[in-house]
Amino acid sequence: MNRQLLLVGLMVLGVALLAGISSLLIWSPAVLASETSDLARSALDPGVLRWGYFSAALVTGLGSLAAAYAVGRVGTAAVGALAEKPELFGRVIILVGLAEGIAIYGLIVSILILNRLN
Template sequence: MNPWLATIPVFLIAATGAVLLAKRWRKSAFKILMAVNVAVMVGALALLASALTAGPAVAAGVAPAAAAAAVATPGAGGAALIAAAIAVAGSSIGAAFAVAYTGSAALAAMSERPEIFGRAMVVVGLAEGIAIYGLIIAIILIGKA
């Protein structure tokens, strides 16, 4: 079973607990939820720091010379993967803002002049291209990892 699918019940229980907490204690629920969010964020940053500083794993029964030959720069692959994730996330967020603004402007312009539909969709498509550029950069970075 995929480990991400196993976390769905945990998220559902956490969301239900947050809603019940917000209904029961309206004034202090925000402070409690923020404290929980900060604790989870600190844990995630600690996990990230330990993953980036950890050395490569060595299988049991491998000769030390072969293990030493397999060791490259520790953490370089992980850093490339994190950089790929940042490239995709940043370009997707940028594309979302661009499509939001250009899409609303295109709809407003098409409501006045319906014949500019083609030109308006080209502008929206160019805004969506930002996300594709980030995806291409991520593929290049993953190939280097």
């Protein structure tokens, strides 16, 4: 029970931290000033840029949260399996790595979104 509360607390803390950082990046005057200077070179509306940056931050954050949840679930099962059969270590590491791949996919999608904006 305590482990589940700790996991939920860490997830809530991560979401709050991500929301705070993304809101600072999206609404800060420096970002808005750079958007207007970039607007002179490109035909993108500042609202489009703002939503693009928000979606990139959201994809990265949700991908990281999903990976954390998946690694937590797979890691718990992996430890239980290793306690019974230590020779399964290589297979267990591969499964945990596959769960961590979700965060990498989110990061790649975020990079693609940011490249499309510039």
